[in-house]
Amino acid sequence: MRTHAAASPGGHYGVDPLDPRWRSGYPPAAPPASHPEPAAPVPPPGYGAAHVPTSYQRPPEAAVPPIPPSGPSGYDQHSADGDVPADPRWADLRLQVVFRSKRLNTGHLIEADQAFGGRGAVGPHALMLFFVSDAPNEPHGYKLHTGYRLWPQSPDSDVLPQLLAEMTEVAADNIASIGRGWSPLDPEGSMVNGGDMTLPPGAWYVGVGVSTLDSDQGRWYQVARTLREAAAAGRYMSAFNLKGQCYALLTDGTALHIDRDPQLRLGDNGVRCNKTLNPDRISYHNPYEHFTEQGDDETRDIWRQLGALHHTLTTHLLAGRWA
Template sequence: MPGQARRWADLRVQVAYRCRRLNTGHMVEADQRHDTREALGPHALMLFFVSEAPAEPHGYLLHTAYRLWLASPESEDLPRLLADLAEVVRTNIARAASAGRRWHPLGPDASMVNGGDMSPPPGATYVGVGVSTLDSDQGRWQQVARTLRDGSGGRYLSAFDLKGQCYVLLTDGTALHLDRDPQARIGVDGIRCTKTLDPDRPAYWHNPHANLTEQGDDATRELWRRLGMLHHTLTSHLHGGRPA
């Protein structure tokens, strides 16, 4: 596999790892702040950038910035949240352009993020966007969080027993879904991806997730569609027609 293809395969693995780590941290923080004035919403935004790093095995470093929201009715509706973000991005781009400036999602003006790698090296390149959500097939976050406290789940649970999910789109056309399940069997990583994570996988390998964004129920496909709109807006602006 050519070097660039190997780099992208490695990047997908690194992004999946970052997603798992961020989703876990999101879960723990939301649990600690549940039912307080600083309670967190169930969804978070992730922005991925890479900078050149010749000393690294694949010549790059991954930088992840994120945004968490306080709990509110607006922050609980993920498709609506993504649509609103896409509109905010378009507004920020236009407003900066009218003032003779170029807007960037990491700031300094109208930053989209409030945590993580908010100041990557100059020249860092946007490679994708994702969302972390605490909603899962165990239930909506608010419902599950109450279960932790009232014991209605039938056995003792902590935040470390709960599942979470991440959805990611990258500029090479990758779509990736992470089902973070602390109870999963050893060897089950919960990753579904439209492109390979293994650069040495045979070319004839059949990927059952090649059409990932078209799979699932209506709500899942709508989530992918809204995330895609945000991703397209960011990519068009930050890459300006250049190859991603």
């Protein structure tokens, strides 16, 4: 008896489909002449791929677009090519200036509150001068020193822009009269009356700032009276409920505004800075890059007068030294 396999008829083209060679890896056998493959349909004119003559020259490839420039204004980046990281020492110094300014502003507030209304009443504004010295044992190899100046309460010390303009004139007069050896911390022509008044050898100037007790709550004399009126009415309120603020400029171009607000929301440190406070971030949008040009007329005037004082001190104290 013939089995089905033995009796399997040949394929359509004379190839047994059960033959082991009939697999996907083998090319199909050519059809016999008696069973030609149907001709491929020829598309009508205007359809299909156009005939390309052998003499045809392929157009040149489109030029590769250039690498886009570094981030737009408002982005603080490590460097133009991304290879040189931001100096972590400057970012750390900015944070140290923030902490030091808040602490000095708090001390300024306590002293002004305790002396309010007395013969030794303290004015609402204070000057801060920042210096650094080499300190190999510190995390970033430097130590911050701060000298400050408080003024007694008087009409001459009540308006901050005017006070800063006068300090610029004082610094210029001292430079002209004493010469290259003058320092704002020296006994002769001193600009400070508290803080770090004696510096280690080799310390250098890195910035200037101001502490003020005026805030969006009102002028210092107004809020100080409110504090006492609340106590007289039996409402609990202390000086630590009052705000304060600081302005600072550093020699690397940093501008800092510190809002010391006891009622700030969690996560808000009240700091605005035109440069990064976190050098580990490669790039980020900084909405405060030009914040010194914003604000009301008095705020912009404070920045202008502080900048003039900073320029005078930088030109004199860092002459011949890279800042």
